[in-house]
Amino acid sequence: MGEAIVVTSGKGGVGKTTSSANIGTALAILGKKVCLVDTDIGLRNLDVVMGLENRIIYDLVDVIEENCRLAQALVKDKRFEELYFLPAAQTKDKDAVQPEDIKKIIESLKPDFDYIIIDCPAGIEGGFRNAVAGADRAIVVSTPEISSVRDADRVIGLLEGANIKNPKLIINRVRPNMMKSGDMMDIDEVCAILAIDLLGVVPDDQQVIKSGNIGEPTVMNPTSNAAVAYRNIARRILGDSVPLMNLDGKKGVFNKLKKIMGIG
Amino acid sequence: MTATKEHVTIKGNKDGLVFLFNDHCEFPDLLSELQYKLEKSHQQILSGPTIDVHIKLGERELDVQQEEEIKKLVGHHGNLLIQSIESTPKEQIEKNIHQDLKIMNGIVRSGQSIHEDAPILFMGDVNPGGMISSNGDIYVMGALRGLAHAGKNGNKDAIIAASYMRPTQLRIANIVSRSPDESANEGAYMEFAYLDEDHMQVGKISELHKVRPVALQF
Ligand SMILES: Nc1ncnc2c1ncn2[C@@H]1O[C@H](COP(=O)(O)OP(=O)(O)O)[C@@H](O)[C@H]1O
């Protein structure tokens, strides 16, 4: 029986979709059977980041409205045999989707996959409630910015309310030199406020934007710093203890971190 | 006239005179002592220019007739102007005096709030966007980064203490104080906030005993 993990943040543009695509792909690289689910109805873009847009025939809403079977809507990845993708609807009304619908879909995916990664829309309204409905666990993505941390905190509170215990944190778009100069919140500060386990720290990396444009997740690119970070995150999800990497080439930048824990 | 305990105490303050009535004696005794004081013992200070009078009844509740009798008696002295007749409801007195400390833990996150009528000892952090409030004191054993409102029902003696104090806003009774706008504000450890003549002040917890000789007022 697989595990469903929702990737959420509250704030938009902080890296939910990027993280979903890269974590899903990294887990597939590690030999897991993975299904990515885009719940951002009307604003889907996980398909673009994965480079699978042109293969979409049916979508999530088609499954809910019984225009097709679930298996028909799943798009197989072009790189990995065991990586699948359930796209969100781009054109349909998002009120067509209710939390119970998503829950049912996730439940029926679980027996066939090791991991189901759910990409959550921004906000804390209906779309958020849909995305978390079927999730067993959660990954909260935040950038080291006050507004993003504030929204992540709000979301962590809501996850508790939705009975999703012990969410894990990814801090994305970290710039070590800005942190050092005090122009960016540092990792310790973010962790002190959010007080949840840190799953990983992803550097701000131009490769991420590049690979988004060519439809190939960054983890495929071994020269990218962000790729290494996402591969490490995937390993932590599988339960390996992988130390945080040094982002600026020097030793011991993140030595102060006490808790690095994986999901699983 | 009982010699041991007075039924009526007359005090002056900047607003005029305050008549404190004993709330345990019989009403006729109260009335006759009031009459005695107005006409005999305090006659000198009660004549002259117009003075505002505030009557505090304690827990006693007056019916309309009793209130009229008091008004008549005081109004007999042309220079005395009754501004207020107040009694403190029993439950409110009890709330302020006999409350247990409510001990709680967790994290008050952005968008969340907790309120207790009782003073709160909160073991954990209050994050930015989170709110903790009480009719009494608030003690945060953790970081106070959000909003704390002590003495919410108007108690200006309430305090807010925190292991780490970096709030977005503090409120005691109806007085509001926000954090400095400079983002350089680093916060401080082991501090408490209190009201001094309606101004929010902060001090080190080691100084608390000077402001509040009796630790907990309940
Ligand atoms: N680590 C990173 N380094 C550089 N750019 C990033 C990184 N993570 C995300 N981005 C960019 O930020 C933008 C928003 O990311 P996205 O994953 O779509 O956010 P969300 O799904 O939370 O709205 C995208 O253009 C993406 O390429």
Ligand SMILES: [Mg+2]
């Ligand atoms: Mg997105």
